[in-house]
Amino acid sequence: MFRREFLATGSALGIAALAGCGSLESRAIDIPPVLDNRPDAIYVPGHVEGMNMVGIETTGEYDVALSYSYPHRFWTVTGTDVERTSTEEADSVHLMATVWDAETGMILPEVGVAIEITQDGSLVSEETVYAMLSGPMGVHHGANFAGLDEGDYEVAVRVGATASRPTGAFAGRFEEPATATFEFTFDQETMGEIRFDRLDRGGERGAIEPMPMGAVPTGVAPATDDLPGKAVKAMAGDIRYVATVVDPPAGIEDEGPYLALSPRTRYNGYYLSRMGVSVSLEGNGESSTEETLTRAIDPELGYHYGTTLPREGEQGETASRERDELSITVETPPQVARHEGYETAFFDVPTTTLSL
Missing domain, CATH: 2.60.40.2480 (Periplasmic metal-binding protein Tp34-type)
Structure with a gap:
């Protein structure tokens, strides 16, 4: 189980007093x-x-x-x-x-x-x-x-x-x-x-913008253009996916191209952690390959879900996968506590497909 907390900086929003004891x-x-x-x-x-x-x-x-x-x-x-x-x-x-x-x-x-x-x-x-x-x-x-x-x-x-x-x-x-x-x-x-x-807009689709936190990060995932490789993106419900294929980074023992999938929230691009995510890869007339992704943290790829993919072409050559279709399925929603505004999201996420 997880607990919830919220905060808004002292410069944000209206004011009211807290007085006395009790709930x-x-x-x-x-x-x-x-x-x-x-x-x-x-x-x-x-x-x-x-x-x-x-x-x-x-x-x-x-x-x-x-x-x-x-x-x-x-x-x-x-x-x-x-x-x-x-x-x-x-x-x-x-x-x-x-x-x-x-x-x-x-x-x-x-x-x-x-x-x-x-x-x-x-x-x-x-x-x-x-x-x-x-x-x-x-x-x-x-x-x-x-x-x-x-x-x-x-x-x-x-x-x-x-x-x-x-x-x-x-x-x-x-x-x-x-x-x-x-x-x-x-x-x-x-x-x-x-x-x-x-807030007068309470209940509307949307989200509050990140507050100014100074030196404290809020967990915004890297922009698509800041990721290595040829990053592509897709949307499923309130999850934005960004995927890229790169040479295996240090810490990955398997050979073959490395898929890094970065799920983030629809509006502010926050990392979505502690999910169960699987992918199915099809391309070039080959049968589909299903993989359960591993949660990982990398200074260039950010927090992501990764796996090595079957190698195409000659041994030792990292192949382009432009003709591959990647289907993404959320097996388990983010196992994190939610502040109001997020507690109903990321359930029953539809499977989505993107082209690598």
Whole structure:
């Protein structure tokens, strides 16, 4: 299961106060109910919330940003099952961690992240937080945390190895865990100044644009023209696919042309991680070849799903595959938690075809 978090920078959107205790959904900011007219697609949520940045730290191979906002509802995805998680009476804050490669600035969607909160050396709360997707913030990890009184805390963000295969210049990297430590002051008055805004377009097809995050990446996939090889693209539902065929990068032992498939969100081009994707390749009168793709991370190809393809032509020659038709099927939707606006998307994605 996964948890949801959202954030909008302090410069975004309208303002409202957070006052008193109790469930956030009954507090003074008057969070609107979940929309009744949500499409089975990406949509504009009925409201957005702001955030405050705690800081950015470098630890091991990683840069880590920590930020916070109000506790709020989100949706978890397990297989094809979606479950809403509402705020609890004891929830104090929503903490969000963004992790990226310190050398290239590329976000790492599949690292494990845990957050530990201590005060004066005593444990206050600890959670394994979850991969999430939101409109303004994009790809990150987060969770609601309970039981905080006003005061100063130490927050340790523990980053584990990536679950996606590192290739290219990333081969052999992101195997060692690391911890970033932050000083965090929890203050209700400061929380009450975090911005909050209702949106008149709530429920319409579309998405909120990424917020300005300064040095913090949002997980936008590389543009088609920035990928190596002859990249081609196709659309299926709210997924934009970009595919390219290149020589096998470092970390790929099999010979033959390497297919890198980059699924990203329809509107903002965010990486879609933790999917199950298969492809069927047909061309030149040959029978189809079916492959299940492997999730990978590469400084040139970005986060992608890859496999080597049957070689055409003479041994040792990387062949052009311009006559091949690639059919793409989503076997498992992205196993990430969703902010409002994404919780109904990426299910029942139609199979699509593109020409390599």
